[in-house]
Amino acid sequence: xxxxxxxYLSMVYFLVFxxxxxxAFVRKFTRKKKGxxxxxxxxxxxxxxxxxxxxxxxxxxxxxxxxxSWQDEIIESLSYSKNHKKQVKSAGEALKxxxxxxxxxxxxxxxxxxxxxxxxxxxxxxxxxxxxGSDIYTNRQKAESIRRTVLRExxxxxxxxxxSP
Numbered sequence: 001x002x003x004x005x006x007x008y009l010s011m012v013y014f015l016v017f018x019x020x021x022x023x024a025f026v027r028k029f030t031r032k033k034k035g036x037x038x039x040x041x042x043x044x045x046x047x048x049x050x051x052x053x054x055x056x057x058x059x060x061x062x063x064x065x066x067x068x069s070w071q072d073e074i075i076e077s078l079s080y081s082k083n084h085k086k087q088v089k090s091a092g093e094a095l096k097x098x099x100x101x102x103x104x105x106x107x108x109x110x111x112x113x114x115x116x117x118x119x120x121x122x123x124x125x126x127x128x129x130x131x132x133g134s135d136i137y138t139n140r141q142k143a144e145s146i147r148r149t150v151l152r153e154x155x156x157x158x159x160x161x162x163x164s165p
Contacts, residue, residue: 056104056163061156063100070094071147074127078140082133091124101154109154109162116150 054062073090077083098120102113123142126135152158 057156057160060101060104060159060163063097063104064154064156067094067097067101068147068151070097071143071150074123074143075140075147078127078136078143084127084131084133087127088124091120091127095120095124098150104163105159106162106164109159113150113154116146116154119146 070090070093074087074094077087077090081087095117098113098117102110102117105113119142123139123146126142127139130136130139
């Protein structure tokens with residue numbers, strides 16, 4: 001009799017809980033009302049070309065500074081680092097910035113700068129060809145020589161009268 005009452009009571013509790021249901025379970029599976037659908041306007045992106053706001057003098061100084069830092073990086077990597085990729089990359093970036101400086105000069109100064117551009121190109125080729133680092137000392141000396149002469153002859157104060165209009 002006691003077992004029958006226990007089974008009976010457990011069945012009643014089971015049915016009551018099933019009829020009431022779990023609130024979270026019910027909320028999970030009930031359909032939610034659709035709110036007002038807001039029509040979104042699609043963003044249209046129009047490309048704009050931004051022109052540099054710096055003057056030619058400021059751009060020249062900036063390229064000179066970039067060139068100097070990359071040239072210093074070449075010298076440092078040839079002095080302490082044995083990382084060949086870093087040496088070649090630094091030489092390429094220094095060459096790129098030296099070419100950018102060239103665009104701001106008149107023809108006479110461009111020809112003078114071309115000498116150092118060609119020296120830097122040759123240095124880059126020497127560095128790229130020197131996979132085992134056997135000529136690091138001579139390459140570093142060439143890089144230091146190029147650095148000294150370009151800074152001496154192409155500092156902004158020396159070329160400001162030779163800037164192209």
